[in-house]
Amino acid sequence: MKDTLDYIEAVMNETSLEALWDRHVLRMADYGFDKIIYGYTNFRSGLSLGDVEDFFILSNHSRDYLDKFLGEGLYFHGPMMNWTLKNTGAQSWNIAHKAMQSGQLSDRQRQVYEVNQQYGMHAGYTISFPTVSSRTKGAISLGAHQDLSQHDVDEIWARKGRGIELINNVAHLKIHSLPYTNPERELTKRQREVLEWVGDGKTIQDIATLIGRTPATVEKHLRLARDSMNVETTAQALLKASFMHQIYLPESQT
Structure with a gap:
């Protein structure tokens, strides 16, 4: 128990996403x-998880596997995806093995199962995290060492599942609290600043006065912020930047 508490304390004190992930791996x-x-993802809608470009992904898998698993959809x-979308908690991959053996997987599911086998993903557990809204979904796939069977x-x-699930939930909450960026979605310091002023209810003219620039310059930064977030409106850019923890950052992180 002390070892688990020490780990949780260390995770909660991490301020770097990279250091946190290395520790968790x-x-x-x-x-x-x-x-x-x-x-x-913050962009779930029914059974759709939104644009894969907006997913937040952390992994120690090979680039080859990730390109296939994510890039090819x-x-x-x-x-395990159907279970993940409908449940919260931890589940053995044994249910996937049984479904495969009994012929209950669809053609596409069987294809993914076989790809996973090729990459050594033959045993493991999936944890589906509790959601705070119908738009969010988070999960972690724990693939076992190649020398371990599903049994x-x-x-x-x-023996240890309760503790493993607990520390994964703690890591999930901590990960979700830290700022992260997708290189294609990263705001500049000025774009972040003008979005923050919009969030505070300031008009274009107000922001121009506050930052010592012209309204046209403010409009330019807002347009670039919309482009960075890949959205059509400033309100949408503000929402997505908030989801990605890219605004209202402490001074040490700007």
């Missing part, structure tokens, strides 16, 4: 899970 490896992918047809993993989970 090492911790999961201690339990036998050495192939991990964490995903989160295999993620949505993963055997081995289920035995590990029977």
Whole structure:
């Protein structure tokens, strides 16, 4: 228990996303899970998870696997995806193995299952995190070391699963609290500043006065902010930047 509490305390004190993820990867490896992918979206709508470009992804998988799994859209047809969208908590991959053996997987699900096998994703657990709204979804896939069978993993989970699920939930909450950027969605300091003033209810003229620039310059920065967020309106840019923790940052992070 002390070891778990020490880990949780260390996670909660992390201020760097990179350091937090490195710590979590090492911790999961201690339990036998050495192939991990964490995903989160604020843009879920029904069964759609939104644009993959807006997903927040952390992983220690090979680039080749991620290009195939995410880039080719295999993620949505993963055997565990249907369970993840409908449930909260932890689930053994044994249900996917049983569905495969009984012929219950669709053609696309079977294709993804076979790709996962090719990349050594033959045993593991998936944790689906509690959601705060119908627009959000977060989950983590814990792929086991190649020397472990699904039976081995289920035995590990029977002994240590409660603690593993707890620290993954803590890591999820901490990850979600830290600023992150997609290089194609990153705001400049000036774009961030004008969006923050918009969020405070200031007009274009007000912002121009506050930052010592012309209204036309303010409009330019807002347009570039909309382009960075890949949205049509300033309100949408403000919302997406907020979701991505790119505005109202402490001075040390700007």
